[in-house]
Amino acid sequence: MTLIYPVASNSAHPARLSPAYRSSIKRTPSKPLIPIRHTLSELTGPVYGHETVRKHDNDLTIQSKGEPLGERIIVHGYILDEDGRAVPNTLVELWQANACGRYIHVVDQHPAPLDPNFTGAGRTQSDAAGYYKFITIKPGAYPWGNHHNAWRPAHIHFSVFGHSFISRLVTQMYFPGDPLFPFDPIFNSVTDGKARARMISSFDLENTEPEWALCYRFDIVLRGRNATPMESK
Amino acid sequence: MSKPRPDGITPSQTVGPYFKYGLTPNGEYAWNDAFTSNLLTSDTSGERIRVEGTVYDGDGDVIADCILEIWQADAQGHFSDPQDAHAPPNSPFNGFGRCDTDKSGGYVFDTIKPGVVPDADGKPQAPHILLAVFARGMLLHLYTRIYFDDEAANTSDSVLALVSSDRRATLIAKRKAGTNNVYTFDVHLQGDNETVFFDV
Numbered sequence: 181m182t183l184i185y186p187v188a189s190n191s192a193h194p195a196r197l198s199p200a201y202r203s204s205i206k207r208t209p210s211k212p213l214i215p216i217r218h219t220l221s222e223l224t225g226p227v228y229g230h231e232t233v234r235k236h237d238n239d240l241t242i243q244s245k246g247e248p249l250g251e252r253i254i255v256h257g258y259i260l261d262e263d264g265r266a267v268p269n270t271l272v273e274l275w276q277a278n279a280c281g282r283y284i285h286v287v288d289q290h291p292a293p294l295d296p297n298f299t300g301a302g303r304t305q306s307d308a309a310g311y312y313k314f315i316t317i318k319p320g321a322y323p324w325g326n327h328h329n330a331w332r333p334a335h336i337h338f339s340v341f342g343h344s345f346i347s348r349l350v351t352q353m354y355f356p357g358d359p360l361f362p363f364d365p366i367f368n369s370v371t372d373g374k375a376r377a378r379m380i381s382s383f384d385l386e387n388t389e390p391e392w393a394l395c396y397r398f399d400i401v402l403r404g405r406n407a408t409p410m411e412s413k
Numbered sequence: 414m415s416k417p418r419p420d421g422i423t424p425s426q427t428v429g430p431y432f433k434y435g436l437t438p439n440g441e442y443a444w445n446d447a448f449t450s451n452l453l454t455s456d457t458s459g460e461r462i463r464v465e466g467t468v469y470d471g472d473g474d475v476i477a478d479c480i481l482e483i484w485q486a487d488a489q490g491h492f493s494d495p496q497d498a499h500a501p502p503n504s505p506f507n508g509f510g511r512c513d514t515d516k517s518g519g520y521v522f523d524t525i526k527p528g529v530v531p532d533a534d535g536k537p538q539a540p541h542i543l544l545a546v547f548a549r550g551m552l553l554h555l556y557t558r559i560y561f562d563d564e565a566a567n568t569s570d571s572v573l574a575l576v577s578s579d580r581r582a583t584l585i586a587k588r589k590a591g592t593n594n595v596y597t598f599d600v601h602l603q604g605d606n607e608t609v610f611f612d613v
Contacts, residue, residue, distance in 0.1 A: 187612060189421065193552070203549055204552060206602075208602065209610055210607060211609075213610045214576060216572050216575060219533050224484075224494040225494060226493070227494050228493075228507055228509075233447075258416050262422060273447065285433055287431065287478075288430075299434065337429065339435075345545070346613045349425060351424065351425055352427075366427060374420060379426065399417060399423075
């Protein structure tokens, strides 16, 4: 099967220059990008990385001696292409703040406590059906310096590969009903409401584990669709 | 669980300033690296090279919280991906690398000079490495290409030919004086020396 990557699909992405997100102003090219036809360089991509995934790397609650504080949650879903086909065996990386909205990164100086039992990094690979699952802690919202009283909605960062170097995606998963949505310039950099909704996980009661953890469903759709079938000779 | 019919792709969001402990811990955080900036193994064939440079913003300030990823063919021009019909099985060369910038905005990849890969019409392209750039302030990563200043094939490369001659130099890594295997490739996200980025 040959996959194609229509550039039109990229219209779901944010405009690179979104002045309400101040850091974008000096980090966006001022000259137009140059369209090119895809060559083998663009159409291939790394098919590995998952060999570094260890057995419990998808469970962020058991990486330390004790259990992290906060609300334990399950985050799961499918990695799909634009036709809805599974993207199997692809690396899925995740990082996030702790329940108090604090990252362990040394640059994060938000005066909220670090959790000695929570790193906030995880990794897994999708299975043959494109399915992935993480167990983690619901991250907290946190303030940032973009504008007066700026707060990021709670989110989990995701990094996914897919079938080619141009299906590469780094995104953020949000939680349903967050009251900070209208005020966040990063979330709202995606101007199409339907596209924005695809970054919001859904509460999944069916897969919530009784007496243990709430579940959120987050499907990730990557670029790539089947080339129009050719007439047979 | 049922799989939905997608109504479009998942939008990109910025990698933010705090990716290091998850994506490029490199011994500074208690997490293992999935990828490194050194693509070489002892049995990798080809000309060993180093590509290094600095990433700048529109004010000319260095970007110390950038993450760069490269993807390239091996020395024979084959990608380590079964979608390349010529992909060598069990190749020791994976062709993918990841590096974050240091506090001076600098990065270094150790790799090999890639071989020749066909373009969309099947004609040979000049040796090149694909580069993806991610950073805080970038809502969607950027793609560019690293070519090499000692490759005669640059003059007939169909992608370079799309770039105006006054900007072409931004895509060409320069062999560093006094070395025989170190190339310099700076990335300027914006400004007078703005790197050419591709809409792919």
